[in-house]
Structure formats: C-alpha cells, structure tokens
Amino acid sequence: MEISQKEFCHRSIVSMDDVSFSYEHKKVIDKLRFDVLERDFVGVIGSNGAGKTTLLKMLVGLLKPTAGEIRLFDRPLSQFKDWERIGYVPQKNAFNPLFPATVREIVLSGMYTKKRVYRRLSKVDLQKAEDAMLAMRIEDLADRRIGQLSGGQQQRAFLARAIVNNPELLILDEPTVGIDAETQVGFFRMIRHMHQHHHMTFIMVSHDMDMMQSYLGTEPQQVSGGIKFYVKHTHDPEDCRETNLTHSIGQIREMIGVQ
Numbered sequence: 112m113e114i115s116q117k118e119f120c121h122r123s124i125v126s127m128d129d130v131s132f133s134y135e136h137k138k139v140i141d142k143l144r145f146d147v148l149e150r151d152f153v154g155v156i157g158s159n160g161a162g163k164t165t166l167l168k169m170l171v172g173l174l175k176p177t178a179g180e181i182r183l184f185d186r187p188l189s190q191f192k193d194w195e196r197i198g199y200v201p202q203k204n205a206f207n208p209l210f211p212a213t214v215r216e217i218v219l220s221g222m223y224t225k226k227r228v229y230r231r232l233s234k235v236d237l238q239k240a241e242d243a244m245l246a247m248r249i250e251d252l253a254d255r256r257i258g259q260l261s262g263g264q265q266q267r268a269f270l271a272r273a274i275v276n277n278p279e280l281l282i283l284d285e286p287t288v289g290i291d292a293e294t295q296v297g298f299f300r301m302i303r304h305m306h307q308h309h310h311m312t313f314i315m316v317s318h319d320m321d322m323m324q325s326y327l328g329t330e331p332q333q334v335s336g337g338i339k340f341y342v343k344h345t346h347d348p349e350d351c352r353e354t355n356l357t358h359s360i361g362q363i364r365e366m367i368g369v370q
C-alpha cells in the first residue's frame with residue numbers, strides 16, 4: 112500500500128493508553144490517554160506537583176507506569192531500544208561546580224546510548240558534537256568546565272547534548288528556568304525553528320504561558336487531571352521533507368540571536 116505524504120507526516124511517536132502512575136500510595140497520573148504524532152509540538156502545562164516531570168520520566172523509561180501502556184515509535188516501551196531517536200533535557204538542577212566534565216565531554220556523552228556504550232567515537236561523531244555546540248553558540252565554551260558556567264550556558268550545553276544525535280523527538284522539562292529573558296526569547300525562536308524546519312517533534316514542559324500560548328494557541332487540546340496539553344501540528348506536505356541539523360547551523364545561530 113502506498114503511504115501518502117500526509118500519513119508519513121503523522122506517524123505515531125508516543126502513545127499513552129490509560130497510563131497511571133503512583134508514588135507508593137499517592138496517585139499522580141490517572142488513566143492518561145494521549146497521542147503525540149510526528150511533527151507535533153506538545154506544550155505541557157500544569158501547576159506545581161501536577162505530575163508533569165513524572166510523565167516525562169515515564170516517557171524516557173526512568174519510571175515505569177503503574178498501569179497502562181506507553182508506546183514509542185510504535186513499539187512497546189519495554190522493547191524500545193532506539194534511544195538515539197530521543198533527546199531529553201531533564202529539569203535543571205544545581206550543578207556541582209567541581210564536576211570535572213567539560214562542555215565538549217558533556218555534549219559527546221549524548222553519543223553514548225546503551226547500544227553504543229563501548230564503541231569508540233569516530234571523526235564523524237566528534238564533528239557532530241562540534242556542530243551541536245555551534246548550533247547552540249557554545250563553541251567558545253567547549254573546553255570550559257560545565258560547573259563554571261552560568262545557568263543559561265549550562266542549559267545550552269545540555270540542549271546541545273540532547274540534539275547531538277539529531278533526534279526525531281526532543282523532550283524538554285522546563286528548559287528556560289534560570290535563563291534571562293532575552294536569552295529565553297532566542298531559545299524559543301530556536302526551538303520553533305527546529306520544529307518547523309528540522310523535522311523534529313517536541314514535548315515540552317513550561318510554566319511560561321505567554322510563550323506557549325503565542326505558539327500553541329490559547330485552547331488546550333486535552334486536559335487530564337492537573338495537566339493541560341497544548342498542541343501545534345505542522346501539516347504542510349513540504350514539512351515532511353527530511354532535513355538535518357547541520358545544513359542550516361547558520362540559521363539556528365541567527366535564531367538564537369543573543370549570546
């Protein structure tokens with residue numbers, strides 16, 4: 112059967128079927144049904160403690176649902192092995208300034224998945240890390256220790272790490288916390304560009320209602336417990352074209368705008 116351009120653009124990236132989660136006896140997520148399709152930008156909004164981080168942790172396999180099923184790229188999560196297809200930036204936590212890794216090492220560590228942990232890094236891998244740092248405008252910080260950087264610079268390093276494999280799905284947990292307003296604007300411009308021109312699907316938790324609603328609209332597609340899902344699709348057939356991260360690094364750099 113011929114797959115139409117439209118269907119190709121709407122492949123299932125994440126599906127949650129009656130997913131529940133409890134910490135001991137405290138139920139945090141209750142029978143959540145939600146699907147993320149290719150090229151969706153899903154904004155996840157909710158009050159403190161609503162379960163947003165818990166949800167993202169389930170999606171990347173750090174927590175196991177108490178009930179229900181999660182599928183990633185149409186495979187049950189328990190059988191899913193292609194973790195390089197997913198980039199994840201967890202919620203920012205205070206970095207120990209003595210942590211010895213450099214920015215380049217942090218970015219390169221994104222190359223290691225369970226599958227490839229013993230593989231030597233190739234020249235191509237090293238170049239990908241340089242490209243990701245260029246895209247985030249942190250190439251000048253490559254040899255600096257991560258613990259010595261500002262919060263915003265650290266976030267960019269972790270974002271570079273998340274995109275180093277040119278993932279199809281980027282999962283971001285409050286990526287702009289601790290970043291100044293001007294850098295935030297550049298950051299949102301950049302992820303919008305990645306959504307529209309780099310064939311990426313996004314799931315992003317944020318408390319920044321203004322930014323989320325300006326891109327995703329004011330009406331949530333779904334409300335589940337204390338969590339609201341705002342979704343923007345890019346449906347134009349031309350958006351289905353494969354692009355790669357490196358081809359327009361200049362554009363991404365312009366998008367960020369500020370250093």
Ligand SMILES: Nc1ncnc2c1ncn2[C@@H]1O[C@H](COP(=O)(O)OP(=O)(O)OP(=O)(O)O)[C@@H](O)[C@H]1O
Nearest residue numbers: 134135137139157158159160161162163164165166
């Ligand atoms: N490891 C844990 N053990 C027990 N309870 C937890 C644990 N982690 C989170 N919780 C509780 O689960 C609920 C959901 O937490 P979660 O971090 O998912 O919320 P959130 O929506 O991401 O909140 P925030 O906006 O503050 O980041 C909260 O009530 C929290 O206290």
